[in-house]
Amino acid sequence: MSSYDIIVIGGGSGGLVVAVGAAQLGARVALIEKKALGGDCLYTGCVPSKTMIRSARFAADVKRAESLGFAPTHLQFADHNFASITGRVQRVIETVAEHDAPDVFRKQGVNVIFGTPRFLSPHELEIEQTAQQAQASDNGNGRKTTGKVTLSARRFCISTGSRPAAPPIEGLEEIGFITNEEIFHLTTLPRRLLVLGAGPIGLELGQSLARFGSEVTIVEMGERVLPKEDEEVSQTLDKILRAEGLKILLNTKAVRASKSSDGKTLIVERRDESGKTTTEELHADEILVAAGRKPNIEGLNLEAAGVLYDKERIITDDYLRTSQKSIFAAGDVTGHFPFTHMAAYEASIVIRNALLFFPLLQKTDFRVVPWATYTDPEIARVGMTEREAGKEYGDENIRIYRTAFAENDRAQAEEATQGFMKFVCTRKNKILGAHMVGAHAGELIHEIVLAMSENLPVTKLGAMIHVYPTLTQVNQKAGLDAVLAKLTSPTVKKILAWYLALRR
Numbered sequence: 251m252s253s254y255d256i257i258v259i260g261g262g263s264g265g266l267v268v269a270v271g272a273a274q275l276g277a278r279v280a281l282i283e284k285k286a287l288g289g290d291c292l293y294t295g296c297v298p299s300k301t302m303i304r305s306a307r308f309a310a311d312v313k314r315a316e317s318l319g320f321a322p323t324h325l326q327f328a329d330h331n332f333a334s335i336t337g338r339v340q341r342v343i344e345t346v347a348e349h350d351a352p353d354v355f356r357k358q359g360v361n362v363i364f365g366t367p368r369f370l371s372p373h374e375l376e377i378e379q380t381a382q383q384a385q386a387s388d389n390g391n392g393r394k395t396t397g398k399v400t401l402s403a404r405r406f407c408i409s410t411g412s413r414p415a416a417p418p419i420e421g422l423e424e425i426g427f428i429t430n431e432e433i434f435h436l437t438t439l440p441r442r443l444l445v446l447g448a449g450p451i452g453l454e455l456g457q458s459l460a461r462f463g464s465e466v467t468i469v470e471m472g473e474r475v476l477p478k479e480d481e482e483v484s485q486t487l488d489k490i491l492r493a494e495g496l497k498i499l500l501n502t503k504a505v506r507a508s509k510s511s512d513g514k515t516l517i518v519e520r521r522d523e524s525g526k527t528t529t530e531e532l533h534a535d536e537i538l539v540a541a542g543r544k545p546n547i548e549g550l551n552l553e554a555a556g557v558l559y560d561k562e563r564i565i566t567d568d569y570l571r572t573s574q575k576s577i578f579a580a581g582d583v584t585g586h587f588p589f590t591h592m593a594a595y596e597a598s599i600v601i602r603n604a605l606l607f608f609p610l611l612q613k614t615d616f617r618v619v620p621w622a623t624y625t626d627p628e629i630a631r632v633g634m635t636e637r638e639a640g641k642e643y644g645d646e647n648i649r650i651y652r653t654a655f656a657e658n659d660r661a662q663a664e665e666a667t668q669g670f671m672k673f674v675c676t677r678k679n680k681i682l683g684a685h686m687v688g689a690h691a692g693e694l695i696h697e698i699v700l701a702m703s704e705n706l707p708v709t710k711l712g713a714m715i716h717v718y719p720t721l722t723q724v725n726q727k728a729g730l731d732a733v734l735a736k737l738t739s740p741t742v743k744k745i746l747a748w749y750l751a752l753r754r
Contacts, residue, residue, distance in 0.1 A: 252280070252361075252399075252401050252402070253278075253401070253402045253403065254277075254278045254279060254280045254361075254401065254402070254403040254404075255272070255277035255278045255279065255403065255404055255405065255605070256268070256272050256277055256278075256279055256280075256403055256404065256405040256406065256407060256604055256605070257279075257280045257281075257282065257375055257401060257403040257405075257406050257407075258272075258279065258280070258281045258282065258406075258407045258409060259282045259367050259375075259406065259407065259408050259409065259410055259550070260282070260283065260289070260408065260409035260410040260411060260546075260581070260583075261281055261282075261283030261286070261287040261288065261289060261350075261362075262288070262289020262290060262291065262409060262410075262411045262581060262582075262593065263289055263291050263581065263590045263593040263594055263597075264407075264409035264411075264580040264581030264582075264593035264594065264596060264597040264600075265281060265283070265289070265407065265409035265410075265580075265581070265597070266281075266287065266288075266289075266350065266355070266597075267593075267594050267597035267598065267601075268407045268409060268580060268597045268600050268601055268604075269281040269355060269360045270355060270358050270360065271597065271598065271601040272601055272604070272605060273355075273358050273359035273360045274358065274359075275601070275605055277605055278361075279359065279360045279361065280360070280361040280362075280363055280401055280403070281355065281360050281361065281362050281363065282363050282364075282365065282367045282375070282377060283362070283363075283364055284364065284365070284366055285364075286347070286350075287350040287351070287352060287355070287362070288346075288347055288350040289411055290411050290412070290413070290582075291590045292343060292346060292347060292350060293343060294430050294431045294434065295430065295590070296590055297342060297343055297346050298339045298340075298342070298343055298434040299430065299434075299451075299454055299455065299624070300624060301338065301339045301342045301343075302335065302336075302339055302434065302455075302458050303454060303458050303624050303626070305335050305338065305458075305462075306457065306458035306459075306461040306462060306626075307461075307626055309325055309327075309461045309462060310461050310494075310626065312324070312325050313325070313461075314665075317665060318665060327439055327462050327463040331439075331462075332436065332437065332438060332439035332462060333437040333438070335462065336434055336435060336436055336437060339434045340434070340435075343434075352386065352388075356388060361388045362387065362388055363377060363379075363387040363388060363399070363401075364379065364382075364383035364384075364386045364387045365377035365378055365379035365380075365383045365384075365387065365399065366378040366379075366549065367549075367550065368549060368550060368551045369550060369551045369552060369554045369555035369557075370400070370551075370554055371554060371555065372555050372556050372574050372576055372577065373402050373403060373404070373576065374400060374401070374402050375400070375401045375402070375403070375406070376398055376399070376400050376401075377398065377399040377400075377401065378397070378398055379396055379397065379398070379399060380396060381396045384396045404576065405576050405577070405578065405604040405605070406555075406576065406577045406578065407577075407578045407579065407580060407597075407600050407604060408547075408550070408557075408564060408572070408577065408578070408579045408580075408583055409579065409580045409581045409583060409593070409597070410545070410546040410547065410550070410581075410583050411545075411546050411581055411582045411583060411593075412543040412544060412545050412546060412582035412583065412588060413431070413543060413544060413546055414429035414430060414431065414539060414540070414542075414543055414544075415541065415542045415543055415544040416429075416539055416541075417446060417504065417539070417541045417542075419446075419504050419505065419506065419507055419516075420505065420506045420507065421506055421507040421508050422504075422507040422537070422539075424507075425507050425508060425509050425514050425537075427536075427537040427538070427539045428536060428537070428538055428539070429538070429539050429540070430451055430455065430540065433455060433538060439459065439462055439463060439464055440459065440464050440534070440535040440536035441463075441464065441465065441535050442464065442465045442467075442513065442533065442534040442535045442536075443456070443459055443460075443464045443465070443466045443467070443534055443535070443536055443537075443538060444467050444469060444514075444516055444532055444534040444536070444537045444538065445466060445467065445468045445469065445537075445538045445540060446469050446504055446537065446538065446539050446540060446541045447468075447469075447470065447539070447540040447541035447542070448468050448469075448470035448472070448474075448475035448476065448477075448498065448500075449476065449477075449478075449540060449541075449542075450476070450623040450624075450625075451540040452468060452470075452538070452540035452541075453468070453475060453476065453487070453491065453623065453625050454623065454624050454625055455538060455540065456468055456491075456496060456538070457491060457494065457496065457625050457626065460494060460495060460496050461494070465497075466495075466496045466497065467496075467497040467498075467499065467532060467534070468491075468496060468497065468498045468499065469499050469502050469504055469516070469518060469532070470498070470499065470500050470501075470502060471501070471502065471503050472500065472501070473500055473501060474488065474500060475487060475488050475491070475498065475500075476623065476629065479623075479629060479631055479635070479685065480631065480635040480636055480637075480672065480683075480685040481635070481636070481637065482636070482670075482672065482685070483629055483631070483672075483685050483686075483687050486669065486670070486687045487625060487627075487629060487687060490625075490627070490668060490687075491625070499518065499520060501520060501521040501522075502518050502519070502520045502521075502530075503518060503519045503520075503521075504516055504517070504518050505517050505518065505519055507537070510533060512533065513533060513534055513535040513536075514533070514534050514535070514536070514537055515531060515532070515533055516531075516532045516533075516534065516537065517529060517530075517531055517532075518530050518531075518532060543582065543588060544561065544562070545559070545562065545563055545564065545582065545583045545585065546583065547559055547564060547583065552564070555574055555577055556573060556574040556577075557572045557573055557574050557577055558572065558573040562585045563583065563584055563585025563586075564579045564583050564584060564585075566578070566579050566584050568613040568614055569599070569603045569611055569612070569613060569614070570584070570596055570599050570600050570603060570614060571603070578600045578603065578604050579600075580593060580596035580597045580599070580600045581593035581596060581597070584596065586614075586616070587616075587619060587621070589621055591620075591621075592619065596614065599612055599613075599614055617702075618632060618633065618699055618702045618703050619632065620632040620695050620696070620698075620699045622691060622692030622695065624692065627655075627666070627668050627669045627687055627688045627689050627691065628686075628687075628688065628689065628690065628691035628692050629686070629687055629691060630684075630685075630686045630691035630692050630694065630695035631683070631684070631685050631686070631695070632683060632684050632695055632698055632699050632702060633674070633681065633682055633683030633684060633702060634674055634682045634683035635674070635683060635685065636648070636650060636672075636674050636683075638683070639674045639682045639683060643676060643682070647676060647677055648674060648675065648676060648677070648682065649674075649675045649676070649677060649679070649732070649735070650672065650673065650674060650675075651672070651673040651675065651708060651728040651729075651731045651732055651735075652670055652671065652672045652673070652728070653670060653671045653724045653725075653727040653728050653731070654667075654669075654670045655667050655668060655669045655670060655671075655688045655689070655721075655724060657724075657727065658719075658721060658723055658724050658727070659718070659719040659723075660719035660720050660721050660723070661688070661689065661721060661724075663719065664689065664721075666688070666689035666721075668687070668688065668689075669686070669687035669688030669689070669691070670686070670687055670688065670724075671684070671685075671686045671688065671694075671724040671725060671727075671728055672684065672685045672686070673698075673708050673728045673732075675707075675708050675732065678707070679707040679708045679709050679732050679736075680705070680707060680708075681698065681701055681702050681706075681707070681708050684698040684702075686724075688721070688724070689721060690721055694721055694722055694724065694725065697711065697722060697725050698711075698725060707732070708728060708729050708732045709729055709732045709733045709736070710729065711725050711726055711728065711729030712726055712727075712728070712729025712730035712731070712732060712733045713729065713733070714726065714729070
């Protein structure tokens, strides 16, 4: 039985960071993965979706060629066109996957073992291997044997990620559906697409396929799209997507699915403002399920390890320790934040806490967590929404600074004038949160992340020199507005008037 300082279960973003980081510190590390290194982000998430979104943005730009000074142009998307789009997606995945090849990590001291893991005890793990998995593995003993391999370790990190969760809709399993795990392999563009869920995945992919030519209908049980975002952000994006031709049904519950002569039928119940419910029949060629995710913990035999969990996550403390203190967890499986960058952050915490002793342990700090939704325009957010800040500090104690992209010269030049930047601050200009709808919002948010991390007031962004013309000046404009509000307060104006009178 091979023994390690730490065994990492799961070769996604979080697991790879833990494995490499621990090996670089001199630990003996084994990394266990069922299929391929890279995880959801590489194969079914960030990389393929952003690749497809880029192609969709080009299609949208072609449609507005006239507004950019060209003759009107139109793209025809036949089936072979869409096969080319998804083919490009797969080529990009293959290119990026080279960075996550097993030998890359083996050269850094990580034993990469492919197989299906199962805990035998808090310190023992059994790996079931097929012949193909055994051939691709480094079992630490020079042998490539099929069957079961038993490993032991002082510490473990579970980083097995998450997968799409299918809602309990009658008949849905029988007629079939797709998720983000299948959509990037389609070779034919669905003429009509139903999307269940108005979160980031549903809106990103729904908008993309609509730009390629699908008739897209979004079905959302809640009152608004992107329910975790600031309400003003949700409302703005809702209007933009509807203007592009997407049909968005809010307060709508899917109750039954069936096959029909021309595709698939979905029966939904819609609730109006008075609370009255009506039934409607929707038709589509394909149904995309984007209504939440669930942790990949089946088969791990966590009971034998003494690890507590529920249907949404493995339960961890502030140090990312599970109920079994020698076993840690990082990434989507913790249920904290379903983002690749947060998996990497949590992995950095695990490296320290799993290998060092108590005085050097580090708690997680989720005070300043940014994220983005890659619709067009993009959505970015960090910190509190206006409603959240009002509840905690009182509406009378918060200040809102807002800049429209239409007021930005670079946005005008780029014809990217949709959206706004919104700062939520205290009366003393401490930044509580920032919310953006606009071009490259996912890039522009980082200036604010740094300001919040260093506890800088919003006025510092106004005082900072920004290159002209750039989109980042939407951040500077908000800072200048805060400075101006300070200078034009009644008290300051009185003091300034008194001072000027003395100088006359």
